[in-house]
Amino acid sequence: MTKDFFQGPAQQAYSQDWLAFERDALWHPYSSLTNPITAYPVVSAHGVRLTLEDGRELIDGMASWWCVIHGYNHPSINQALHDQIEQVSHVMFGGLTHRPAAQLAARLIDITPPGLDKLFFADSGSVSVEVAIKMALQFWQAQGQANRTRLLTIRSGYHGDTFGAMSVCDPVGGMHSLFQEVLPQQFFVTAPGATLNSSDYSRSLDELEQTLRNDRNKIAAMILEPVVQGAGGMRFYPADYVKYARELCDRYDVLLIADEIATGFGRSGHLFACDAAGISPDILCVGKALTGGYMTLAATLTTQRVAEGICNGDPGVFMHGPTFMANPLACAAANASLELLFENGWFTQVSQIEAILNRELGQCIDLPAVKDVRVKGAIGVVELHEPVDMHSLPEQFVQRGVWIRPFRNLVYVMPPYVISEVDLNYLCITIRDILSAL
Numbered sequence: 147m148t149k150d151f152f153q154g155p156a157q158q159a160y161s162q163d164w165l166a167f168e169r170d171a172l173w174h175p176y177s178s179l180t181n182p183i184t185a186y187p188v189v190s191a192h193g194v195r196l197t198l199e200d201g202r203e204l205i206d207g208m209a210s211w212w213c214v215i216h217g218y219n220h221p222s223i224n225q226a227l228h229d230q231i232e233q234v235s236h237v238m239f240g241g242l243t244h245r246p247a248a249q250l251a252a253r254l255i256d257i258t259p260p261g262l263d264k265l266f267f268a269d270s271g272s273v274s275v276e277v278a279i280k281m282a283l284q285f286w287q288a289q290g291q292a293n294r295t296r297l298l299t300i301r302s303g304y305h306g307d308t309f310g311a312m313s314v315c316d317p318v319g320g321m322h323s324l325f326q327e328v329l330p331q332q333f334f335v336t337a338p339g340a341t342l343n344s345s346d347y348s349r350s351l352d353e354l355e356q357t358l359r360n361d362r363n364k365i366a367a368m369i370l371e372p373v374v375q376g377a378g379g380m381r382f383y384p385a386d387y388v389k390y391a392r393e394l395c396d397r398y399d400v401l402l403i404a405d406e407i408a409t410g411f412g413r414s415g416h417l418f419a420c421d422a423a424g425i426s427p428d429i430l431c432v433g434k435a436l437t438g439g440y441m442t443l444a445a446t447l448t449t450q451r452v453a454e455g456i457c458n459g460d461p462g463v464f465m466h467g468p469t470f471m472a473n474p475l476a477c478a479a480a481n482a483s484l485e486l487l488f489e490n491g492w493f494t495q496v497s498q499i500e501a502i503l504n505r506e507l508g509q510c511i512d513l514p515a516v517k518d519v520r521v522k523g524a525i526g527v528v529e530l531h532e533p534v535d536m537h538s539l540p541e542q543f544v545q546r547g548v549w550i551r552p553f554r555n556l557v558y559v560m561p562p563y564v565i566s567e568v569d570l571n572y573l574c575i576t577i578r579d580i581l582s583a584l
């Protein structure tokens with residue numbers, strides 16, 4: 147079948163045709179092809195604004211799932227990509243190397259918590275989590291402790307959609323029931339409460355220690371999202387818990403994996419959320435904002451001890467090697483994005499966003515539909531009593547000129563760091579208006 151609706155200019159008449167085709171044929175994240183929700187056609191994006199095919203502009207409150215920290219179409223990142231395209235867009239990383247990868251590795255080693263000086267480039271967040279898990283498993287195998295095959299994690303987490311990553315997502319909200327028969331069985335402990343003095347907080351510490359004490363011989367690593375649990379429920383918990391987890395992992399000789407795919411590069415108000423706890427994990431995953439949201443790239447960093455442990459054991463190499471590993475374009479975008487992060491003063495940007503979110507979004511707490519409002523860094527979350535209607539709520543936001551994509555009972559913003567006060571106020575006021583009608 148010819149799809150000649152792709153031949154013409156981007157006009158409304160053509161738009162209807164290709165949109166009907168794509169609605170019928172193309173899966174979106176977590177979507178149905180028989181009862182699809184609307185996907186809005188974007189033709190361009192600049193700064194914090196998305197332009198739809200019909201000419202409407204939306205202020206982006208999501209930074210394209212938390213990645214586009216410097217805004218869209220940024221001249222420096224564009225230039226870095228143009229320059230890199232003129233040199234080499236891709237080359238295999240097996241037996242070949244290039245400066246953009248080495249430069250990026252040096253920068254990441256420099257800015258991440260101390261001790262993480264070995265690095266593996268992966269193609270997405272989920273893959274970097276798989277890589278982290280494999281590092282932990284290979285490490286213990288090489289130590290002659292091959293029975294340490296299981297992971298320990300806290301409930302309400304989210305670590306990705308591949309099988310290893312899925313196995314450590316929240317067992318209720320995640321996909322465990324669907325894939326129960328094939329998912330590795332992991333240890334789960336209660337997610338810490340939001341404050342240090344809550345009773346469920348201290349209970350969660352006891353449970354963590356007990357699990358480590360009883361089952362350390364089976365556990366390869368503990369994996370957690372430090373301080374902010376993202377897609378598992380947008381929960382914040384005290385950095386003290388991460389510090390305590392580090393202490394316990396040391397005491398019981400279990401590796402600690404920090405998944406900073408969502409929190410990395412300033413989002414939580416610290417450059418890395420581990421910095422809030424003053425700890426270094428044994429393995430760290432970063433992704434999402436790494437390239438400023440331009441390309442897919444992630445990295446798994448680890449220590450000398452883990453790297454040596456793996457490489458001195460059998461088979462003497464780390465067993466992973468994706469085709470697009472360390473893609474030069476993605477590395478060039480990441481190098482440019484990291485430069486901007488410091489040039490633009492990420493800390494000031496994030497602190498200003500935090501202040502506005504506290505002031506403006508905080509007012510939602512008085513609305514009857516609202517259960518809780520919480521803000522940390524450039525993350526603002528409004529938790530509702532009931533799940534939202536995903537067929538109607540995003541449409542209402544679009545009609546008001548903003549791009550907010552809620553999930554479950556959570557309406558949240560994680561805007562680009564470059565958002566202006568006026569635009570951020572507008573996002574918050576729009577959320578308040580729409581939620582007040584629920």
Ligand code: PMP
Binds near residue numbers: 270275306409
């Ligand atoms: N870990 C965390 C903490 C995440 O937030 C995500 C993505 N939301 C992932 C892992 C998976 O990353 P990706 O979607 O790039 O595979």
